[in-house]
Amino acid sequence: MTQAAGTxxxxxxxxxxxxxxxxxxxxxxxxxxxxxxxxxxxxARATYPALWDGRGYPSLPSTPALFGDVVHGALEVVVxxxxxxxxxxxxxxxxxxxxxxxxxxxxxxxxxxxxxxxPLEGNPRLDLxxxxxxxxxxxxxxxxxxxxxxxxxxxxxxxxxxxxxxxMRDGSAAARGGASARRALGEGSHAEAVLVAEELRLxxxxxxxxxxxxxxxxxxxxxxxxxPGHHEQLRLYALLWDADRQSNPARLATASLTAAYRDxxxxxxVPSSEDLDALRxxxxxxxxxxxxxxxxxxxxxxxxxxxxxxxxxxxxxAAYWEGVTRELTAIGDGEWFDYEGRIGKQNGxxxxxxxxxxxxxxxxxxxxxxxVDAETARIDLTVTHADTTVLGKAQVRVRLV
Numbered sequence: 001m002t003q004a005a006g007t008x009x010x011x012x013x014x015x016x017x018x019x020x021x022x023x024x025x026x027x028x029x030x031x032x033x034x035x036x037x038x039x040x041x042x043x044a045r046a047t048y049p050a051l052w053d054g055r056g057y058p059s060l061p062s063t064p065a066l067f068g069d070v071v072h073g074a075l076e077v078v079v080x081x082x083x084x085x086x087x088x089x090x091x092x093x094x095x096x097x098x099x100x101x102x103x104x105x106x107x108x109x110x111x112x113x114x115x116x117x118x119p120l121e122g123n124p125r126l127d128l129x130x131x132x133x134x135x136x137x138x139x140x141x142x143x144x145x146x147x148x149x150x151x152x153x154x155x156x157x158x159x160x161x162x163x164x165x166x167x168m169r170d171g172s173a174a175a176r177g178g179a180s181a182r183r184a185l186g187e188g189s190h191a192e193a194v195l196v197a198e199e200l201r202l203x204x205x206x207x208x209x210x211x212x213x214x215x216x217x218x219x220x221x222x223x224x225x226x227x228p229g230h231h232e233q234l235r236l237y238a239l240l241w242d243a244d245r246q247s248n249p250a251r252l253a254t255a256s257l258t259a260a261y262r263d264x265x266x267x268x269x270v271p272s273s274e275d276l277d278a279l280r281x282x283x284x285x286x287x288x289x290x291x292x293x294x295x296x297x298x299x300x301x302x303x304x305x306x307x308x309x310x311x312x313x314x315x316x317x318a319a320y321w322e323g324v325t326r327e328l329t330a331i332g333d334g335e336w337f338d339y340e341g342r343i344g345k346q347n348g349x350x351x352x353x354x355x356x357x358x359x360x361x362x363x364x365x366x367x368x369x370x371x372v373d374a375e376t377a378r379i380d381l382t383v384t385h386a387d388t389t390v391l392g393k394a395q396v397r398v399r400l401v
Contacts, residue, residue, distance in 0.1 A: 006297055008043070010316040017046035017057075017316065019298070022291040025196065025203040028233045031283075034290040036307065038299035043313040051124055057313050058123045063137045066116050068223035070138065071148045073112040075221055078102065078153065079208055080191035086160040090153040109145045113138055151262055152221060159212045161188030182246045187211050197243035200283055204233075204240045207260075215255040216241065216248075222261050230259045234268045239279050314338070328383075354383075 008017045019042045023030065033041040045056050052058060081102055087094045102108050117138065120131050185193060189210040196203045208219040218237050222230055234257040241247070241254055257268040271279060293299045301319035314320040321340050331337045344353035351366040370380040382389060 008046070008298060008316075010043075011318070012316060014050040015048055015057075015316060016050060017043055017048060019043075020045045020047075020294065022294045025201050026287055026290065027203060027205075028236050031286055031290060032229065034293060034299075035286065037302040037311070038290075038293035038296075039301035039317055039319065040311050040313055042294065042299045043316050052122060054119075054122060057316065058125045059312055060125055061120065061123075061134065063134055063141075066134065066138055067141055067145065069116050070109065070112045070141075071145050071152075071223050072221060073116065074105075074109045074145065074149050075152055076192060076207070077108050077112070078105065078149065079156065083158060083189040083191040083208070086158075086188060088158055088160050090156060090158075105146055105149060106142065109142050109149065110139075113142060113145075148223070148262055152260060155260065155265060156208070156219075157210075158189040159187070159210045161186065184249050185209065185211060185247050187213075193247065195237065195240035195244045195247055197240050198245075200243065200280070200287060202236075202240065202283060202287065204237050206237055209241070211252065214252055216252050217256045217258070218254060219258040219260050222259055226259070226261065226266065230266075231268045234259060235271050235275075235279065236283070238271050239276050239283070242276055243280070315340075 006019045006021075008019065010017055030041070033044070043057060047055065048057060078099070081098050082090060082095055085094060085098045087098065089095065099105055103111075117131075117135050120126055120134065123131075126134075182194065182196070189208060190206075191208050193206045193209045194203060195206060195209075206218055207221045210217045210219075218234065218241065220230070220234055220237070238254040238257060242251070254270050257270055259266040259268060301317055303317070303319045303323045305324055308314045308317075308320050308324050311317075311320070314324075315338065325338055325340070328337075328339070339354075341354040344355050346352050366382045366384075368380050368382075370378040
């Protein structure tokens with residue numbers, strides 16, 4: 001339910017959303033999110049001042065996702081240090097000295113784990129027990145993260161920089177909305193290089209960009225499985241390199257694009273000049289549409305079972321509840337489902353009254369421990385209305401810690 005331009009009353013306590021304006025610069029990922037569902041983009045990035053002081057809607061983090069963030073973050077730290085030191089190979093003696101100055105690879109990974117866990121402290125959707133469980137699981141995977149970082153590094157090739165040269169700044173000013181701090185990239189490898197296409201209001205952060213003579217190679221590290229979007233993202237990076245007059249004043253052409261996965265690399269075809277022109281036109285139109293959506297006040301929802309299945313803010317979206325969820329009578333045995341209701345008074349230690357949002361009918365939810373094994377507990381739920389069982393085979397599985 002819309003309350004005012006730029007705000008949404010989601011119907012959930014403490015979750016009135018103040019929606020974002022168009023950003024100063026778009027990125028590949030943000031454009032893809034708006035394209036998939038403008039409403040989801042807005043709700044995920046809105047502020048919720050009655051809920052917390054953080055940016056966006058507080059997420060429910062998973063250990064596997066955090067593990068990927070740790071690997072990528074640690075890799076960024078090491079690659080940047082090696083590139084700035086001008087080493088040619090991670091196996092070189094100079095590389096060993098750089099790693100020693102960082103405190104060793106294990107120390108880099110441990111510090112990254114701590115960094116990724118820190119934002120969980122203020123997350124209102126995580127209690128202390130869950131934060132501690134996630135921390136234990138993530139810290140236990142430090143050796144695995146270290147091995148993965150080593151695997152990526154073993155295939156990374158650097159180009160030394162001429163004596164006395166330096167990279168452009170890390171691009172933080174551009175990411176905040178200004179690009180004045182950047183300057184031309186010279187010979188050598190440059191980690192975390194931010195490229196900006198000013199006329200498009202588009203930027204990207206390149207994991208590793210290497211210039212050797214007139215050859216320019218762009219590599220992007222991927223900690224997940226292969227996806228077609230990775231190729232699309234690298235082609236966009238080629239456009240950014242071509243369009244960035246500050247980083248690439250000589251208009252050097254991209255020679256190679258590489259998506260680097262844990263155990264293999266994938267060479268992505270470099271776009272031709274005609275391809276880049278077509279991509280520029282396409283992105284310009286896409287950015288225009290994205291800007292228009294965010295200026296609507298309440299961006300358009302695009303609800304569908306496929307689009308909403310993994311949406312982290314679907315419970316805040318009226319279009320999801322109205323168009324995607326199914327009637328309880330249509331839910332089969334063993335199926336997961338979302339149910340919208342208003343929590344009423346508690347009825348004992350393990351049950352509550354829930355009021356149906358449409359009919360106002362009270363339903364009684366009772367929970368009972370059905371089975372317990374070494375790792376999980378099965379909680380059996382029974383939902384009744386007017387002494388009639390309307391849901392009798394719902395289950396919740398809880399992982400024990």
